[in-house]
Amino acid sequence: MNSKKEVLIRLGTSLSGLFVVVAVWQFLGMRNALPVSVASPSQIVDEMTERFDTLWFHAGPTVSASLWGFFWATVASFVVASVIVLVPHTAGSLYNTAVVASSIPLIALTPVLVFWFERGPTVRIIVAAVAGFFPILVGCIQGLGRADKATDELFTQIAANKRQRFFHLSLPRSLPYIFAGMKAAAAAAVLGAVIAEWAGGGGTRGLGQMMTNALFGFNVPLTWLTILTTAALSLAAYGAIALIERLVVRWDIDENELAL
Amino acid sequence: MSADHIVVDHVTKTFVTKRRTIVALDDVSLRFESGEFVALIGPSGCGKSTMLRLIADIMEPTEGAITIDNEPPAAARRDHRIGFVFQDPTLLAWRTVIDNVRLPLQIAGSSGESGRQTPEELIELVGLHSFANAYPGQLSGGMRQRVAIARALALRPDVLLMDEPFGALDEITRQQLNMELLRIWVETRTTAVLVTHSISEAVLMADRIVVLSAHPGRVAQIINVTLERPRRIDQMKTQGFFAIENQVRDALFGAEAAAS
Numbered sequence: 001m002n003s004k005k006e007v008l009i010r011l012g013t014s015l016s017g018l019f020v021v022v023a024v025w026q027f028l029g030m031r032n033a034l035p036v037s038v039a040s041p042s043q044i045v046d047e048m049t050e051r052f053d054t055l056w057f058h059a060g061p062t063v064s065a066s067l068w069g070f071f072w073a074t075v076a077s078f079v080v081a082s083v084i085v086l087v088p089h090t091a092g093s094l095y096n097t098a099v100v101a102s103s104i105p106l107i108a109l110t111p112v113l114v115f116w117f118e119r120g121p122t123v124r125i126i127v128a129a130v131a132g133f134f135p136i137l138v139g140c141i142q143g144l145g146r147a148d149k150a151t152d153e154l155f156t157q158i159a160a161n162k163r164q165r166f167f168h169l170s171l172p173r174s175l176p177y178i179f180a181g182m183k184a185a186a187a188a189a190v191l192g193a194v195i196a197e198w199a200g201g202g203g204t205r206g207l208g209q210m211m212t213n214a215l216f217g218f219n220v221p222l223t224w225l226t227i228l229t230t231a232a233l234s235l236a237a238y239g240a241i242a243l244i245e246r247l248v249v250r251w252d253i254d255e256n257e258l259a260l
Numbered sequence: 261m262s263a264d265h266i267v268v269d270h271v272t273k274t275f276v277t278k279r280r281t282i283v284a285l286d287d288v289s290l291r292f293e294s295g296e297f298v299a300l301i302g303p304s305g306c307g308k309s310t311m312l313r314l315i316a317d318i319m320e321p322t323e324g325a326i327t328i329d330n331e332p333p334a335a336a337r338r339d340h341r342i343g344f345v346f347q348d349p350t351l352l353a354w355r356t357v358i359d360n361v362r363l364p365l366q367i368a369g370s371s372g373e374s375g376r377q378t379p380e381e382l383i384e385l386v387g388l389h390s391f392a393n394a395y396p397g398q399l400s401g402g403m404r405q406r407v408a409i410a411r412a413l414a415l416r417p418d419v420l421l422m423d424e425p426f427g428a429l430d431e432i433t434r435q436q437l438n439m440e441l442l443r444i445w446v447e448t449r450t451t452a453v454l455v456t457h458s459i460s461e462a463v464l465m466a467d468r469i470v471v472l473s474a475h476p477g478r479v480a481q482i483i484n485v486t487l488e489r490p491r492r493i494d495q496m497k498t499q500g501f502f503a504i505e506n507q508v509r510d511a512l513f514g515a516e517a518a519a520s
Contacts, residue, residue, distance in 0.1 A: 150347075153313075153350075154344075157316055157344045164367050168367070250395070252397035
């Protein structure tokens, strides 16, 4: 377990590291040493204060699409994982299908979906869900597929039935893996939503839309503002799941695999 | 009481692998009296752990039969009349000490019958009352094995089977736990079967020592331990103790010489 002091030290080092990067970046900007395609931090901040309403207007739909996409990714991957666990011999074919599905480029998927659903929230949510689906599925399969002889014998010995085995052994044992998948998926869902918007799947609103507008208007600071906002949202999504994980997984994860 | 509690009747257990068939136990017959403490000792490959798993109904004999209270071991296992301490503590990393001890009660779906010790009392019995809410990852090896013993006793079994429970511990911790286990055995009056590879441990703990020979596993000799009870550590320094140790040693090495 981390002591409070260690956490503060870690926070301190990463914050000061970030400060140094921003300071150097700003310094280069003021000396006009940055390429024309890179805005300096102060320009980005100016842009943000100036266009805060626009940013808010575009970020709302992206956040909502990411959340719904993440939600459906979780539901779908849990359903598929349950089928794999409950129905024998489905693992191979379902997993292969999932691998193929996850290797379709999202940017190519979007126009196809627009063809079926028209531009709008549905397309964004589906692309976000597709982006988040695979990481969670991998986490579930990795976690639930784990077996160790010692605890299996223990559960045989205490005459546990299949349901008890699942809820008292398989599920808690796989939680760290499922959470690892969900953290990756939360970040991926945000990027998925932005890609869908970027590829014209989202209609007139969304951070991806704002990004293309800025790009094609040659507004460098605004482009950077949308890039950083997307990255921040993605990180926040990751952090939110990590926080939930901390509340749920209270044991030492390193010890999870040992027969204690 | 001198009723036969566990009867092993002409039991053979073979394991079939791709290359060959291994005879782990060959026509072994044994009787365990109610409330007796028996140690099984023998070289590796003598089938002592296999014998314990057959009695616990974790495995089934290839030939022959085992009964516990004139019933097949499966009945005893399903009624939770068998407690098993594994070589590894096999604690669940996500459960606290007290919740690990509670596991068998939850699986059996019973919440404390009359005459049964509560999980709190069992933790007291193994001397871990101040660690009730600790996670296994925070405990030492000896403490983890104590939790495993408390868990094995949770449903007040009539039969306590132990598979080299202290094999991974240092000599000092081991002797401490030996004495504690004897105290617990006197208090709970179970029929105890201890698999061990330590001659002194077998002599210190048991009423009878079953010496097995390897390849195939057979009973080489059964030695009665006539030392007075309650047993004390200082008995280990007596001539009587050495004499029985030497008897076991002769049986072990005589058996090995005959086999080769």
